[in-house]
Amino acid sequence: MLHLPREELGTLRDWVRSGYPNETCGLLLGRQENGLVEVRRVDRARNLNRERARDRYQLDPLDYLESERRASAEGMEVVGIWHSHPDHPARPSESDRSAAYEGVSYLIVSVSAQGVGELRSWRLRDEVFEEEELRA
Amino acid sequence: MSHATVRIPTPLRSFTGGADELRVDGRTVGEAMAELGRAHAGLLERILDARGELRPFVRLFVGEDDVRHLDGLDTAVAEGAVICIVPAVAGGRP
Numbered sequence: 001m002l003h004l005p006r007e008e009l010g011t012l013r014d015w016v017r018s019g020y021p022n023e024t025c026g027l028l029l030g031r032q033e034n035g036l037v038e039v040r041r042v043d044r045a046r047n048l049n050r051e052r053a054r055d056r057y058q059l060d061p062l063d064y065l066e067s068e069r070r071a072s073a074e075g076m077e078v079v080g081i082w083h084s085h086p087d088h089p090a091r092p093s094e095s096d097r098s099a100a101y102e103g104v105s106y107l108i109v110s111v112s113a114q115g116v117g118e119l120r121s122w123r124l125r126d127e128v129f130e131e132e133e134l135r136a
Numbered sequence: 137m138s139h140a141t142v143r144i145p146t147p148l149r150s151f152t153g154g155a156d157e158l159r160v161d162g163r164t165v166g167e168a169m170a171e172l173g174r175a176h177a178g179l180l181e182r183i184l185d186a187r188g189e190l191r192p193f194v195r196l197f198v199g200e201d202d203v204r205h206l207d208g209l210d211t212a213v214a215e216g217a218v219i220c221i222v223p224a225v226a227g228g229r230p
Contacts, residue, residue: 023228023229025225048193049226049228052228055228055229055230056226056227056228057226057227057228058193058224058225058226059225059226061193061194061195061222061223061224061225062195062222064145064222064223064225065195065197065220065222068145068222077146077156078145078146078147079146081147081225083227083228085228085229086229087229088229088230092227093227093228093229093230094230095226095227095228095230096227096228099224099225099226099227100227101147101148101150101182101223102150103146103147103149103150104146104147106227
């Protein structure tokens with residue numbers, strides 16, 4: 001189960017909405033233990049894939065490093081990765097799956113010209129994504 | 137031969153039994169990575185490509201320095217050095 005504080009959810013929705021029609025991405029910082037993922041803060045990262053910014057993301061490794069270091073200094077760690085799916089449902093694609101890691105949550109946010117849609121969270125197990133419960 | 141500490145990012149800890157730090161020996165970053173790979177199956181493939189070169193968007197830092205700006209995998213590792221792995225994170229809609 002992934003718990004996302006309401007305030008952080010609001011921040012995330014604003015970033016996703018303002019980034020449309022491009023994909024936006026970033027990290028979920030917090031703690032995780034025994035299947036409970038407690039997000040305390042969301043960070044935004046730059047998408048380095050400018051040629052296909054509407055349907056791909058490549059999270060800037062320097063942003064990753066900075067988020068990880070700040071998280072560590074505050075007793076947190078990277079517990080997940082978030083990104084948006086412009087004009088598509090919040091389900092993982094094959095490009096999501098092929099690049100994914102086990103042990104972290106993948107929060108996907110659907111967004112369209114009408115606004116932010118559904119949010120769903122997934123975890124990779126044995127190369128297959130399984131949905132996890134999301135609470136805000 | 138130097139002793140170094142490698143910091144393992146969360147996405148790669150499924151390859152290290154959950155360990156967030158590992159001690160390795162090696163004169164260079166490449167040797168340190170090779171030792172990691174021998175001890176933890178599957179880990180090296182997420183860091184290096186089939187030719188043994190650093191994957192695009194993966195970063196290795198020795199202290200504050202990105203090895204891409206030094207000698208790459210041939211960058212020397214000093215005794216007590218800390219190596220940080222930054223994984224490639226990517227994807228996108230269908």
